[in-house]
Amino acid sequence: MPKISQDEINKAVWAACDTFRGTVSADTYKDFILTMLFLKYISDVHLDEREKLEQQYGDNEALIDAMMAKQRFVLPKGTSFWDLYEDRAVPGIGERIDTALHAIEEANGKKLKHLNHSVFQDISFNSNKLGEEKQKNELLRHLMEDFAKPSLNLRADRVGNLDVIGNAYEYLIKHFAAGSGQSAGEFYTPPEVSDLLAILLDPQEGDQICDPACGSASLLMKCGRKVRENHNGSKNYALYGQEAIGSTWALAKMNMFLHGEDNHRIEWGDTIRNPLLRDGDDALLHFDIVTANPPFSLDxxxxxxxxxxxFGRFRRGLPPKTKGDYAFISHMIETLKPKTGRMGVVVPHGVLFRGAAEGKIRKQLIDENLLDAVIGLPEKLFFGTGIPAAILVFKKDKYDDNVLFIDASREFQAGKNQNLLSQDNIDKIVATYKAGESVDKYAYLASLKEIQENDYNLNIPRYVDTFEEEDEIDLMEVRAERQKLQAELTTLETEMAGYLKELGYGA
Structure with missing residues (x-):
């Protein structure tokens, strides 16, 4: 059977969205598309595994059932995509899909549930959001037929070793983010920004890695992937996250499963009001890496x-009532391990220079020698906002008190609506950060004294001079060029007058 390409899967899944377009808003139907992708994938994998066992053990159903029950993921009888597909034209398909999903949750315990929360509890295919019963049945029939097409055959021999399913999941999330404006940041961080953060923080074997505003968990999974890439596929690491929005938490849980990240703990709740990654009731868990793209200036x-x-997270001062940037930064700092702790956070530029309460917190963090680098990013990288952002890198165990400023704001790959960081752009940022030295018009290594003299203002142009002097104008050369042009013009006027005279237009 021929291998499937990532592009084929992306196009097929995106085309399946046509079922809902013009009838249901993208913000609503994204949950149905992503959940159906999840169900289709696990159903194809399950069917593939069962057929292999049938080839090996014949009609010994009891043995095959026992072996299937030990698979990484359990699919109870009657709950697969293909079971539902057979009765797709029978009224009540929405209710049958819901029943199957909840049975799958129950059969797989912690993989799809956590405490009192379950992945599918906020997703109902029997919802009146899909219209009256007749319209709902028709929409869902079309949806199942789209996912049943041969182009979306997701069996192992078609998919191979490529992570095409997880990538298709992120492809959809990206496209839903592009169409959802301000809400995009709730569940999506551009992949190149996640890549950059993961490389800068350099996750190692044994690291505990946390994102306290994890969205769909793409940033966490990039960190896990870096460990595997750099340590011969090792999965000796643990991923932790917390997400405030229920449907986005569900995306994170499904995304973790599709990427094979079993060693994770993702909590559902508000990180600032109620941090749930705790060691007992009164102490926060501490991590080797803490990284996040929290909501900008949350009101x-x-x-x-x-x-x-x-938990004493705001001992350096209370952030202002209407801007929560330093609330997330303060929380993240307090969850770093004392020796190995390192942190990367995406922030709006106002965090670098705003005064009052934020200025006091910023001063304290710098005086404690926690800040390692300030990296300015290009504008239009993030969905829902055109403003440029910055990355702040913190370290618990620094060997000097310098801070590296990098101005990468002018280096990007221009897109139609969004700009992108190319691999070359990322490589340059990473190489500059690792070298830790000034680079003309790109980076500056500032001492603590220089930052203090700037009243702890971290605005990048104060440190990185990107001014390009214009070439000096040679006035004599310009005058000579002007005289030359005037002479040529006089010659042309004389020639033109001659032509006009020959044609009878002369005076």
Whole structure:
């Protein structure tokens, strides 16, 4: 059977979205498309495994059932995509899909559930969001027929060793983000930004890695992938996350499964108001790596209760009521391990220079010698906002008190609506960060004294001079060129007058 390409899967899945376009909003139907992709994949994998066992053990159903029950993922009888597909034209398909999904949850325990939360509890194919019963049945029949097409055969011998399913998942998330404007940041970080953060933080075997605003968990999984790439496929690491939005938490859990990341703990809840990654009731868990792309300048972040925070996260000061950037930064700093802890966070530029409460917190972080680098990114990298962002890198165990400033704002690959960081752009940032030295018009290694003299203002242009002097103008050369042009013009005028005279237009 021929291998399937990533592009084929992406196009087929995106085409399946046509079922809903014009009838249901993208913000609503994304959950149905992504859940159906998940169900189709696990069903094809399950069918593939069962057929292999049948070839090996014949009609010994009891033995085959026992062996299937030990698979990484259990699919109860009657719950697969293909079981549902057979009755796709029978009324009540939405209710049958819901029943199958909940049975799958129950059969797989912690993989799709956590405490009182389950992945599919907020996703109902029997919802009136899909219209009246007749329309709903028709939409879902078309959806199942789209996913049943041969182009979306996701069996192992078609997929091979490529991570095409997880990548298709992220492809869809990216496209839904592009169409959902301001809400995009709730579940999507551009992959090149995740790549950059993962490379900068250099995750190692044995690391515990956390994203306290994890969205769909793409950034966490990039960090895990770096460990595997650099350590011969080792999965000796653990991923932790917390996500406030229920449907996005569900995406993260499904995404983890599709990428084969079993060693994870993703909590559902508000990280600032109620951090759930705890060691007992009164202590936060600590991690080797903490990284996040938290919501920019969140208005209602939990200021009203932060002053009584029992974890001491805001001991450097309370962030302003209407801007939660330093609330996330403060939380992340407090969850770093004392020796190995390193952190990368995406922030709006205002975090670098705003005064008052934020200025006091920024001063404290710098005086404690936690800040390692400030990296300015290009504009239009993030969906829902055209403003440029920056990455702040913190380290618990620095060997000097310098801070490296990198201005990468002018180096990007221009796109139609969004800009991209190319691999060359990423490589240059990483090489500059690792070298830790000034680079003309690109990077500057500032001492603590210089930052103090700038009143702890981290605005990048204060440190990296990108001004390009214009070439000096040679006035004599310009005058000579002008005289030459005037002479040529006089010659042309004389020739033109002659032509006109020959044609009878002369005076």
């Amino acid at each position: 209602k972040w939990g200021h009203e209760s932060a002053g009584a925070d029992k």
